[in-house]
Amino acid sequence: MRYRPGLVADYQSDAAIFKSNVQRFWFSVLLVAVVVLGLGGTIPLIPGLVDFSLQTDLLLIGTTAMFASIGAIGLNIVTGYAGQVSLGHAFFLGIGAFTGALVGGVEVTRQVVDLDTGQFVEKTLVYGFGLDLIIWLPAAGLVAALMGLIVAPLAFRLRGLYLAFVTLGLVFLGEHVFREAKVVTGGVGVGRASGVPSLFGFRFDEPGEVFGVFLAKNQKLFFLGLGLLIVLGIAAKNMARSKVGRALAAVRDRDIAAEMMGIPLARYKMIAFVVSSFYAGVAGGLLFAVIGRVEPLSFNLLLSIEYIAMILIGGVATVSGSIMGAFFITFLPRIVKWLAGFWMFGFISDSPTGGFVNLAQMEQILFGGLIIMFLILEPLGFYGIWIRVRNYWKAWPFSY
Amino acid sequence: MRARMLNEFLPPGDRDGPAILEFDEVHLSFAGIKAIDGVSFSVKAGELFAIIGPNGAGKTSIFNCISGAYHPEAGSIEFEGQTLLGLKPNKIADLGVARTFQNIELFPQLTVLDNLMLGRHQHIRYGTPAAMLRIGKASREEARNREIVEGIIEFLDIAQFRRSFVAMLPYGIQKRIELGRALAMEPTLLLLDEPTAGMNLEETEDMARFITDIRRELKIGIILVDHDMRLVMDLADRVLVIDFGKSITIGVPEEVQRNPDVIRAYLGQEHAIADQGDDQ
Ligand SMILES: Nc1ncnc2c1ncn2[C@@H]1O[C@H](COP(=O)(O)OP(=O)(O)OP(=O)(O)O)[C@@H](O)[C@H]1O
Ligand SMILES: [Mg+2]
Numbered sequence: 038m039r040y041r042p043g044l045v046a047d048y049q050s051d052a053a054i055f056k057s058n059v060q061r062f063w064f065s066v067l068l069v070a071v072v073v074l075g076l077g078g079t080i081p082l083i084p085g086l087v088d089f090s091l092q093t094d095l096l097l098i099g100t101t102a103m104f105a106s107i108g109a110i111g112l113n114i115v116t117g118y119a120g121q122v123s124l125g126h127a128f129f130l131g132i133g134a135f136t137g138a139l140v141g142g143v144e145v146t147r148q149v150v151d152l153d154t155g156q157f158v159e160k161t162l163v164y165g166f167g168l169d170l171i172i173w174l175p176a177a178g179l180v181a182a183l184m185g186l187i188v189a190p191l192a193f194r195l196r197g198l199y200l201a202f203v204t205l206g207l208v209f210l211g212e213h214v215f216r217e218a219k220v221v222t223g224g225v226g227v228g229r230a231s232g233v234p235s236l237f238g239f240r241f242d243e244p245g246e247v248f249g250v251f252l253a254k255n256q257k258l259f260f261l262g263l264g265l266l267i268v269l270g271i272a273a274k275n276m277a278r279s280k281v282g283r284a285l286a287a288v289r290d291r292d293i294a295a296e297m298m299g300i301p302l303a304r305y306k307m308i309a310f311v312v313s314s315f316y317a318g319v320a321g322g323l324l325f326a327v328i329g330r331v332e333p334l335s336f337n338l339l340l341s342i343e344y345i346a347m348i349l350i351g352g353v354a355t356v357s358g359s360i361m362g363a364f365f366i367t368f369l370p371r372i373v374k375w376l377a378g379f380w381m382f383g384f385i386s387d388s389p390t391g392g393f394v395n396l397a398q399m400e401q402i403l404f405g406g407l408i409i410m411f412l413i414l415e416p417l418g419f420y421g422i423w424i425r426v427r428n429y430w431k432a433w434p435f436s437y
Numbered sequence: 438m439r440a441r442m443l444n445e446f447l448p449p450g451d452r453d454g455p456a457i458l459e460f461d462e463v464h465l466s467f468a469g470i471k472a473i474d475g476v477s478f479s480v481k482a483g484e485l486f487a488i489i490g491p492n493g494a495g496k497t498s499i500f501n502c503i504s505g506a507y508h509p510e511a512g513s514i515e516f517e518g519q520t521l522l523g524l525k526p527n528k529i530a531d532l533g534v535a536r537t538f539q540n541i542e543l544f545p546q547l548t549v550l551d552n553l554m555l556g557r558h559q560h561i562r563y564g565t566p567a568a569m570l571r572i573g574k575a576s577r578e579e580a581r582n583r584e585i586v587e588g589i590i591e592f593l594d595i596a597q598f599r600r601s602f603v604a605m606l607p608y609g610i611q612k613r614i615e616l617g618r619a620l621a622m623e624p625t626l627l628l629l630d631e632p633t634a635g636m637n638l639e640e641t642e643d644m645a646r647f648i649t650d651i652r653r654e655l656k657i658g659i660i661l662v663d664h665d666m667r668l669v670m671d672l673a674d675r676v677l678v679i680d681f682g683k684s685i686t687i688g689v690p691e692e693v694q695r696n697p698d699v700i701r702a703y704l705g706q707e708h709a710i711a712d713q714g715d716d717q
Contacts (some may be wrong), residue, residue: 272569279568279575280561283551287544294542299530299559299622308565390708 054274074099075259076250095371096255097327102367103262104323109347109359110273111316117354118277119309120289121192125204126344128211129317130324131336132184133177134231137322138331139221140166141173141232163229164220170236174322175403177232181318182280182311189310193303208338215333231325234261242329258327265323266360274356276312284352285309295412346404350411352420361419366404373400440659443654446588446622450656456481457626458503463512465498465682470706472498473509474682482627483656485648487663487673491702496662497539500628503632503660504536505529508633516626529558531559535624537615539631539662545604549614553589556621557582589617593647609640627651633665641665648672670694678702 055061070080079090091099142165149160161266183377191203215222223229234241241257252260276282284305287295296302325331342367351362373396377385394402415421458480465473472495480486488496501507503514505526514521521529535556543552554561561582567575572573590596593613598606603614610634619627632648633641645668652659663669669676670690678685678693680702686693693699 257604275571276565276568279571279579280554280558280563281554281565281568283547284558286547286551287555290544290546291542293526294538294544295555297506297530298555298618299527300555301525301527312565364465387709 045076054271054278071263075256075263078255093255096259096363098368098371099364100262101324101327102364103259103266104320104327105264105344105347105367106360106363107269108317108320108324109344109351109363110270110356111313111320112344113348113354113356114174114273114276114285114316115309115313117348117359118282118289121306121309122197122201123204123206123310123313124201124338124341124345125188125211126313126317127336127338127340128204128207129181129184129314130321130340130344130425131163131211131333132181132314133318133321134220134325134331134336135215135218136180136318137173137177137232137326138229139164139223140168140176140336141170141235142230143167143233144204145223145229159218163223165230167233169238170232170234170241173232174319177322178315178318179389180382181321182315185310185312185314186307188314189307190303192310205338208336208341211336212333215336215384222331222333225333228330231329231331234258234323234326242326262323265319268317270356270360273316277354277356281305281308346408348418349408350418352418352423353416355417355420357423358418358420361423365419369404370396370399370400373403441588441591443588443592443651446585447620447655449654450625451482457517457590459513459515460499460503461513461515463499463502463509463514465495465502465507465509466534471682473502475512476677476679476682476684477512478677478684478687480658480660482625483652484674485652485659485661485672486553487661488679489663489666489669489674489676490679490685493681494679496679497630499679500536500630500660500662503529503626503628504534526532530622533623533625534628535619535622535626536628537612537619537630537632539634541608541611541615543603543611543615543618544601548600548602549590549595549598549606550583550586550600551619552614553586553621555588555630556618560585560623586621589620592620592650593617609636609643612636612640612644613647614646620651624657626660629661629663631663632661633663633668641668645672666699691700 050106055064073080074091075096076088077090082089108126108130111129112123115121115123118151144161144165144167145163146159148157150156151158188204188207192200195203216225221229241261242254243257244251244253245257246252247257277285282293284300287298287300288302288305292302325335347362347366348359349362350365351360352358373385376382377396377399385399386393388394413419417424440469440471456479460479461477462475463473463477464471464475474495476495476499478486478488488499490496498507502509503516503521505521505524505528515572516534519532520532521532524532544555548554561578563575563578567573580603590599593616594619595610595613597615598610603611606614616629616632619629629648633644636644648659651657651673661669661673673690675688676690676693677687678696678699685698685702686696688696
């Protein structure tokens with residue numbers, strides 16, 4: 038028998054993530070391109086005409102986008118796959134960020150005079166244990182996951198908009214706690230140092246040589262993001278195409294029938310919240326490790342909405358959609374700035390007061406407009422567009 | 438035409454076993470309306486037990502009580518000696534009760550394969566961490582259960598729809614997939630709520646053939662609710678007739694068909710037994 042490409046020989050390979058050589062090929066191309074860009078290389082988009090390389094600031098935004106992708110995948114697990122609308126994602130991001138900062142960040146002390154003895158003594162203003170990334174990053178995920186476990190019972194009784202409202206309450210609760218718990222968060226306007234991305238002494242936040250190649254700080258963080266995104270992305274994809282993913286979809290689509298199929302609803306809603314919060318915790322810890330500081334007021338409703346926008350624009354219940362949406366939202370300010378450079382967008386002013394609309398306003402208009410546009414025109418988001426493009430090109434560049 | 442028998446990959450069941458379901462003096466009402474008014478019956482392993490009655494008689498309500506969606510006010514429901522009252526629907530499913538629905542309750546956004554694999558849920562043994570890593574056990578369990586699902590696909594002759602999304606498929610095929618999903622659960626008791634509703638003659642005959650094959654190859658208890666009298670009288674071992682939640686009679690098809698109360702209950706109904714008998 039002639040070899041038939043794509044022939045399914047056994048059920049294991051039938052369930053593989055990349056079902057065809059075409060998918061494997063394009064994933065490899067993408068991966069190579071990203072690695073080349075991360076190393077500071079140039080990709081010829083149209084050979085000889087349009088070249089593309091990442092300047093330092095784009096590299097930094099790209100790194101942020103990869104960490105945001107992990108958070109967006111987390112939100113997609115609970116909201117996209119399991120259908121439990123959560124506006125509380127900012128809360129879990131915050132828990133991760135501050136847990137990471139507490140376990141992996143530095144302590145802040147001050148010399149104060151002890152009134153009894155008249156001597157100078159050390160007083161701790163902000164706690165920090167300064168532990169390794171290998172400890173603080175899982176801790177950030179696990180503490181957030183624990184919060185998810187505590188919050189999950191809300192979803193046992195509430196659904197749809199009611200659940201959305203109650204999870205929104207979490208954000209306000211979180212904001213209050215983060216503001217008041219100054220010994221951990223540093224307090225409003227001050228903040229604190231984030232977890233230090235140091236893995237067994239290897240500093241991702243300092244320039245240095247790796248395998249004989251000199252990498253800047255941003256490049257090292259970029260590759261940390263890429264590695265973690267691949268690992269966590271594949272894990273999420275694996276879960277989605279497993280017993281767990283099927284059960285989540287069943288709970289989302291028809292919960293009563295699902296229960297009669299032997300699926301315990303409460304248990305799977307709990308799994309969704311726990312896994313989702315774990316991803317949010319990891320993302321929260323890392324996002325602020327890029328900047329180096331965390332501030333209590335960052336974890337507000339707007340942040341939750343940004344993540345909702347990522348999955349709506351990228352594609353609900355898809356891992357690749359989560360990544361596309363996260364990149365788009367993270368790059369949006371840059372895109373607006375770039376657009377403002379063209380004459381037909383001259384009405385966008387780059388001064389905060391002058392002009393018809395300024396950059397920040399334009400960004401918000403685009404942000405809102407796109408959410409509405411995608412909800413109405415393309416409910417599957419970028420993922421839906423990508424599927425259509427893919428179907429158009431089918432198997433290119435292979436003949437079968 | 439079929440290559441494999443169901444009992445090659447599903448537990449064959451035990452026809453000589455005792456009664457598997459005891460439905461005893463059950464009462465259920467909605468806002469004053471008595472949906473089930475003291476109905477009693479029992480189903481033996483390997484038996485095909487039919488429930489008939491006019492629209493709104495309470496047939497679906499009986500199914501909903503057995504599968505744990507409705508909670509009777511009085512009476513008892515025992516499955517293999519254990520009470521089902523107070524158990525959650527998923528526990529009842531775990532015990533071995535599977536069902537189909539009058540209005541198809543498939544997962545429309547999933548493929549046929551995923552719908553059938555959902556039927557296997559309780560038999561697939563691995564946890565969330567293994568699912569994320571998908572090494573060893575998770576991968577093996579998926580393959581093992583996939584094989585059973587493939588057997589069911591073959592049995593129901595739906596191989597060409599394997600990867601189709603359920604929402605895209607014709608009604609008759611959806612009904613078939615729902616039967617497959619219930620079979621995938623390896624039930625000891627199978628509840629079929631109007632499996633031929635809305636089907637044309639050919640589809641109805643296919644469904645009758647599947648039910649007959651299931652009976653022959655698996656000795657499980659089946660409760661069949663259907664308005665197609667010919668189908669019911671041909672297939673059933675015993676028939677329970679209810680009207681307005683009350684049991685009218687219970688017996689073998691020949692007895693039931695001759696019972697004057699049954700004829701009266703059906704008089705003026707769309708599904709009069711006499712009409713149905715004379716059809717075609
Ligand atoms: N969830 C519910 N809420 C209120 N009333 C209900 C509910 N379920 C059933 N009923 C009522 O109980 C009675 C029996 O309904 P049921 O669905 O069991 O009838 P059925 O015999 O299955 O009818 P059909 O042949 O039309 O399917 C009807 O009067 C119905 O209106
Ligand atoms: Mg009914």
